[in-house]
Amino acid sequence: MVGASCLMPATALAQEASIEDRLDRLEALVSGLVERLDAQQDIDAQQQADIAATADLVMAETTQMRGEQADLAAQVETVSEEQDRDGFGIGNTRFTLGGYVKLDALSLRTSGGQLPDGSITRDFLIPGAIPVGGEASGWDTDFSARQTRVTFGTSTDVGTGTPLRSHIEIDFMVTPGGDERISNSYEPRLRQAYLTYGDWLLGQTWSTFQNVGALPESMDFIGTTPGTVFDRQPMVRYTNGGLQVAVEQPETVVTTPTGGRLLAGDDTMPDVVVRYNYAGDGVSLTAAGIVRSLNIADDDFGMGDDSALGYGLSLSGRIGIGERDDFRFMGTVGDGLGRYIGLNIVNDAALDLDGNLDPIFTYSGFAAFRHFWDDNLRSTIAGSYFRADNPVMLTGNQVTDESWNAFVNLVYSPVSRLDVGIEYMYAERQLEDGRSGNLQKIQLSTRYAF
Known part of the structure; x- marks a missing residue:
């Protein structure tokens, strides 16, 4: 458990970087959906509703992931404070x-x-x-x-x-x-x-x-x-x-x-x-x-x-x-x-x-x-x-x-x-x-x- 706590900041930072990549992809997807709505004025109402719903789901997932990112950042800070108080880690x-x-x-x-x-x-x-x-x-x-x-x-x-x-x-x-x-x-x-x-x-x-x-x-x-x-x-x-x-x-x-x-x-x-x-x-x-x-x-x-x-x-x-x-x-x-x-x-x-x-x-x-x-x-x-x-x-x-x-x-x-x-x-x-x-x-x- 001690070794795991020493490795926690590195693991959390890696997860944070992964979330950033996913956020970039999701935001690109939302931008594409909005462009499709603007370009296809003749699309029927049901199709527009489906696309809008998809965009809402993507934005919801984005918001959730932003929260996970904040939690991970807080976790990194907490572990760092504990290491400052109880020692410091090098490797394991x-x-x-x-x-x-x-x-x-x-x-x-x-x-x-x-x-x-x-x-x-x-x-x-x-x-x-x-x-x-x-x-x-x-x-x-x-x-x-x-x-x-x-x-x-x-x-x-x-x-x-x-x-x-x-x-x-x-x-x-x-x-x-x-x-x-x-x-x-x-x-x-x-x-x-x-x-x-x-x-x-x-x-x-x-x-x-x-x-x-x-x-x-x-x-x-x-x-x-x-x-x-x-x-x-x-x-x-x-x-x-x-x-x-x-x-x-x-x-x-x-x-x-x-x-x-x-x-x-x-x-x-x-x-x-x-x-x-x-x-x-x-x-x-x-x-x-x-x-x-x-x-x-x-x-x-x-x-x-x-x-x-x-x-x-x-x-x-x-x-x-x-x-x-x-x-x-x-x-x-x-x-x-x-x-x-x-x-x-x-x-x-x-x-x-x-x-x-x-x-x-x-x-x-x-x-x-x-x-x-x-x-x-x-x-x-x-x-x-x-x-x-x-x-x-x-x-x-x-x-x-x-x-x-x-x-x-x-x-x-x-x-x-x-x-x-x-x-x-x-x-x-x-x-x-x-x-x-x-x-x-x-x-x-x-x-x-x-």
Whole structure:
């Protein structure tokens, strides 16, 4: 259907040209009939009546065709307006461009140490990076437009009645570039790149284990980070109604015997996700399960090869309250889920003295309530929590035991697609040895979506 709409102007113009040719022929016929009436004065009345009736029929058809021509012209104009608004067509492909421009102005302080200037740990909340054990910092202020995002999409009519679509998305977060001293230039990064055809998706996008639709509105990049499943990666996904099944990129993250972090890179089986989505009566719910094969090889630690089973379950959703308010939530539990939760707060597994993998059990979740004060003003209050059952004898006591955060914001939309918001956030991290550190942040954001 998308391809057909892209071809509509060309088809309509061709039909319009055909009508013009027919009109010219009909008008020539009418002129000939009139000349015959004038020339044949001796023709009987009945013949004149027949000729006149024929002329009337021809003129009626001409008038009808003039109307069809006007309708086609209007149709061409309408389709052109839709293409201007929703993209443009070249051949049988439609192209679209979207995204947003965002400015963040934030000031933060930490109780357990100074976050480095220019570090991504000052751009948004990364729970595992909240300093612990150091001197309290002052309030540090940063301005950034790095979250600005551009999306590019295509939809092609391949002649089967099912369009072939693609989606590419970039922003400038978590990338190197110019410093705050002169240029503030940052390199673009690939966020998403995938194609869809019918029930199939192939490429890089949000993990099927994550429900993006449940995330609350926040000025921070993620918001309820400690309690959130958050991961983008390449995959092959099949969707049938509310059911989704995907095989996704594997990656085992291990805590070494010295307490460090190792990306083993020896994975042989993809992560497998099964998910079901339900929507109805102002409620949308998602249940997802994941199974993982965690792997290391002898060349990682020189202690032989080993594998372990990782798994997890997550329930999330959004529940409408009243006309516009909503409640959002997520709860996740599992063994060996480290890199999927809270931006890898803890690792997937630890290594015991025999060279065997010991998956780390975690549970996490968040809850958020959004209220509309009026058509242009709204607020969200939210909180999230994470806890890990670390095998301390293997990981040591300097790893994260738990983390939580809470925030409240106020967002004003003076015009369509423009949001101005202010938010206060408090976050805390505690180590296995009992020490803790906190982070406070005040953030003002302006975002224009196009």
